Amino acid sequence: MFEDSNMCLFCNASGKDVQLYKVYQWDKPDRYSWYCKDHYRQVEKHHDEQARAFVKGFESEQARAYLSPKQLELWEKMKKKYDY
Numbered sequence: 001m002f003e004d005s006n007m008c009l010f011c012n013a014s015g016k017d018v019q020l021y022k023v024y025q026w027d028k029p030d031r032y033s034w035y036c037k038d039h040y041r042q043v044e045k046h047h048d049e050q051a052r053a054f055v056k057g058f059e060s061e062q063a064r065a066y067l068s069p070k071q072l073e074l075w076e077k078m079k080k081k082y083d084y
């Protein structure tokens, strides 16, 4: 319904003028924002880095003991995705 009035979160480029891409938050898959082509790439890269750091930061089972079940689920999912 509001597709046309969406804007890039970074530069406010309007969906009326440019193609916008929906990007889901890597750690909250039910949340997303819209980005233009350039910023979409930046955000994807940023998400990648964050997810990798998260996988790495909790590599030891001892560290993972501090994660909530939901975070642990996310960790396992990301671990598979980035396959260290």
Ligand SMILES: [Zn+2]
Binding pocket: 008, 009, 010, 011, 012, 013, 035, 036, 037, 038, 039
């Ligand atoms: Zn933008």
